[in-house]
Amino acid sequence: MVDLCVSLAGVGLQNPVIPASGCFGFGREFAEFYDINLLGAFSFKGTTEEPRFGNPLPRVADCPSGMLNSVGLQNPGMEKVLTEELPFLKTYYHQPLIANVGGFSVREYVSNTARIAAEEQVDIVELNISCPNVQGGGHAFGTSCAAAEEVTKACKAVCPKPLFVKLTPNAANITDIAKAAEAAGADGISLINTLLGMRIDLKRRRPVLANIAGGYSGPGIFPVALRMVYETYAAVRIPIMGMGGVSTARDVIEMMLAGATAVQVGAANLVDPYACKYIIEDLPAVCAELGITRLSEMTGAAHGWSA
Amino acid sequence: MVDVPMLVGANAEIAPGVYRMQLYTDGVALTEELRPGQFVNLKIDGFYLRRPISICDWSHGVLTLVYKAVGEGTRHLSAMEEGAALRVLLPLGNGYTLLPDKQPVLVGGGVGIPPLYYLCKELIRAGQKPTAILGFNTASEVFLQSAFAALCDTILTTVDGSAGVKGFVTDALPKLNPDTSTVYTCGPEAMLRAVFRSVEFSSVQFSFEERMGCGFGACMCCSCKTVTGYKRICKDGPVLRREEILW
Ligand SMILES: Cc1cc2nc3c(=O)[nH]c(=O)nc-3n(C[C@H](O)[C@H](O)[C@H](O)COP(=O)(O)OP(=O)(O)OC[C@H]3O[C@@H](n4cnc5c(N)ncnc54)[C@H](O)[C@@H]3O)c2cc1C
Ligand SMILES: Cc1cc2nc3c(=O)[nH]c(=O)nc-3n(C[C@H](O)[C@H](O)[C@H](O)COP(=O)(O)O)c2cc1C
Ligand code: FES
Numbered sequence: 001m002v003d004l005c006v007s008l009a010g011v012g013l014q015n016p017v018i019p020a021s022g023c024f025g026f027g028r029e030f031a032e033f034y035d036i037n038l039l040g041a042f043s044f045k046g047t048t049e050e051p052r053f054g055n056p057l058p059r060v061a062d063c064p065s066g067m068l069n070s071v072g073l074q075n076p077g078m079e080k081v082l083t084e085e086l087p088f089l090k091t092y093y094h095q096p097l098i099a100n101v102g103g104f105s106v107r108e109y110v111s112n113t114a115r116i117a118a119e120e121q122v123d124i125v126e127l128n129i130s131c132p133n134v135q136g137g138g139h140a141f142g143t144s145c146a147a148a149e150e151v152t153k154a155c156k157a158v159c160p161k162p163l164f165v166k167l168t169p170n171a172a173n174i175t176d177i178a179k180a181a182e183a184a185g186a187d188g189i190s191l192i193n194t195l196l197g198m199r200i201d202l203k204r205r206r207p208v209l210a211n212i213a214g215g216y217s218g219p220g221i222f223p224v225a226l227r228m229v230y231e232t233y234a235a236v237r238i239p240i241m242g243m244g245g246v247s248t249a250r251d252v253i254e255m256m257l258a259g260a261t262a263v264q265v266g267a268a269n270l271v272d273p274y275a276c277k278y279i280i281e282d283l284p285a286v287c288a289e290l291g292i293t294r295l296s297e298m299t300g301a302a303h304g305w306s307a
Numbered sequence: 308m309v310d311v312p313m314l315v316g317a318n319a320e321i322a323p324g325v326y327r328m329q330l331y332t333d334g335v336a337l338t339e340e341l342r343p344g345q346f347v348n349l350k351i352d353g354f355y356l357r358r359p360i361s362i363c364d365w366s367h368g369v370l371t372l373v374y375k376a377v378g379e380g381t382r383h384l385s386a387m388e389e390g391a392a393l394r395v396l397l398p399l400g401n402g403y404t405l406l407p408d409k410q411p412v413l414v415g416g417g418v419g420i421p422p423l424y425y426l427c428k429e430l431i432r433a434g435q436k437p438t439a440i441l442g443f444n445t446a447s448e449v450f451l452q453s454a455f456a457a458l459c460d461t462i463l464t465t466v467d468g469s470a471g472v473k474g475f476v477t478d479a480l481p482k483l484n485p486d487t488s489t490v491y492t493c494g495p496e497a498m499l500r501a502v503f504r505s506v507e508f509s510s511v512q513f514s515f516e517e518r519m520g521c522g523f524g525a526c527m528c529c530s531c532k533t534v535t536g537y538k539r540i541c542k543d544g545p546v547l548r549r550e551e552i553l554w
Pocket of ligand 3: 518520521522523524525526527528529530539540541542
């Protein structure tokens, strides 16, 4: 028997597999495919104070080994999430829940964090200071140590639950931001959000995305994400949710070896709605093949080597 | 919804760049629950995102798609040989709502025509007598006309007049009474807009295309603003009623 359980900042998960924010909605579309109670947890769509439509279309582009999106945080707004999405989710989902929170100012992040953390259903708050698709929000906080520290500190003050800060790979040095968040009281770090990229339509000679640039995710970013998780693990003491291109059970284990306590899966859910189910079903056999009896022991197990 | 492997059968060019592909599957995926106007999402080897294609027709164990090779993905699809396997996610989208007490007129342009074929069959099965108006640029590009003609009254239009009525589909549209008739349409946006202007009654149903991330409502990549709020073309669409459209 392989033990897949992990403990994430004190929250027990039956396995480390977590659909990533923005790639799983509020769960309902996936519940049409499988019983989502088999997940370790899931992180719902980044929620802002006001409802948002997001950016103009087209806002998705196909890429070798991945995709670009410039959705720009389309969400129903905090009020609707509290009064409609969460009560509906409660009727069929009983595993831990991660609330992904967006914002455009410290005030908004704090208000969103306080409101969502007060929900009994929410186990972890994930502060998205890394969305590359909105002006003036997210990203601006995730690329400056001082701003990351300020927003983390202010949100932690109103968040009795574990607070994870989600980082962008587009920062000059992601480990500096991670250290700033840790110093400000973060209980954990999520990384990585998408990498800024673009595509150009050859026939029309113009960018494919109406927003010109967008966030690149999918298998192509896995090695970059893995390296960043590895470096961040060495730089902070708080737990890490690692993500970026994870598509298979082997990728999950590799992310954990790099230092992740739990692993999020994003774009893979969009091209295969059963992705997380298959990963979870594959984990025991892959662990057995690799001689792993307790998966949680893999976290950071690839450290200690010098270049 | 299911994601099933299917085997490519015939995959023949039926007009320049337009292919009819048959996909074989055992059982569960193809049932009476498929609604006309719904689509499938194809996982093509070598491409990350799936490609959405409308259901043109199906019978027990065989799905028929008609698609145009416009880019890398559909070109790859057109080169697939008999016996090759493909993962197919289906059925997706809302599909058309059949209105039993209204005389149906089907208006299609180019690769917007395929979903109207299954719609036509379903309307006939429900005891109705549809009329189809099919628009193309020129005679050499015409496809599916004889298939429609075998089922119902079919009017062909070409922009250059090389076959059928010269002009656009809207030039062939008869004057319709909103109490007794309705229109089901699919085609390029310019054509949809022309139909929108020509037939000003609320029951008309339009099928839209947008670039998609998932095709089943999870990513918000395909969202559009409508009179009744934001709608995901893949899940709340692709079919919208005229009264919902913000044009
Ligand atoms: C609901 C729906 C039903 C459709 N039904 C049919 C059909 O029955 N027959 C047919 O020929 N075509 C249909 N299309 C259009 C078809 O999906 C595109 O032609 C196809 O995705 C192009 O892929 P590509 O790789 O060849 O082109 P590329 O331009 O290389 O594709 C790049 C990316 O853009 C997307 N894309 C490009 N054009 C379109 C488009 N018009 N609509 C949506 N996404 C696009 C692709 O899916 C891909 O992700 C439908 C589209 C939708 C949304
Ligand atoms: C369509 C789409 C929407 C996303 N929306 C959000 C979001 O609302 N909040 C957030 O923190 N991350 C969002 N992300 C980023 C993912 O959660 C994840 O960090 C990133 O995609 C990398 O993982 P992946 O390669 O497995 O997709 C989104 C990603 C995609 C593809
Ligand atoms: S394509 Fe993902 S929601 Fe429509």
